Amino acid sequence: MPGGILLETRELTKDFGGLRAVDRVNLRVEVGAIHALIGPNGAGKSTLFNLIGGALRPSAGRIFYRGQDITDLPPYRRAHLGIGRAYQLIHVFPNLSVLENVRLAAQALGPDNFRFWVPAGRLHRYLDRAWAVLHEIGMAELADLPARILSHGHRRWLEIAMLLAQEPELMLLDEPAAGMALEQIPRLIRLIEEIHQRRGRTILLIEHKIDLVMRLAHRVTVLHHGRVLAEGTPEEIARDEEVQRAYLGERTWMPSSN
């Protein structure tokens, strides 16, 4: 399992005017880990994701991917290195079918980036990959539907499918369970476990649903007011009194054993 550091931030800082949204964050994500970022609203989680993906420039600090300093690289260069984030380089086209959206995502990082018409040989390859991903996440029966008529929950699945189609090495999942019906959550957990185990991907996850985090994550980093409040295994985080006070409140849960 985990071995070596895939992503590292050093003293990463982001100011919005007088507000310090991310405050000297040192984050280390191990190769092959499922690493969760949790914290109250406004803690800086999304801002940190935007810094890692390259949508935002830091005010100070550096970001390293496989030891390479990527702080000054634009988002598409980071995507080519293997950092994948839904919605960063590709958008859902509402009038295109689910399949076509996933197919365009599959070709987005290749030579046919954003071309609707591509040579037949390569088109088949992208379509095959799109179908495989749709089958993998159980969306094949929705393949022909235009994306605009998907429910909010299915739209989240489509975003995950588009991300998977790009085969990133590091997947940034920003609240994947948001907007999903409760009965969909076990399926989401299974999917993330499969992506991790079968595809050997590293996953960095923002999630408010604590049970899901405790079930999935190997490491948890807690952000509070832009700073790292605690970092550890789910069990360590669950026991941390400062985390209890700042975020978890009176909840009395324990991590699942499997």
Ligand SMILES: Nc1ncnc2c1ncn2[C@@H]1O[C@H](COP(=O)(O)OP(=O)(O)OP(=O)(O)O)[C@@H](O)[C@H]1O
């Ligand atoms: N573009 C921006 N301009 C100004 N302030 C911003 C901007 N983006 C975020 N902020 C502020 O930075 C702080 C951190 O926000 P961020 O969205 O990163 O938190 P979060 O932990 O992701 O919250 P949530 O869980 O609610 O999504 C907040 O105070 C927010 O208002």
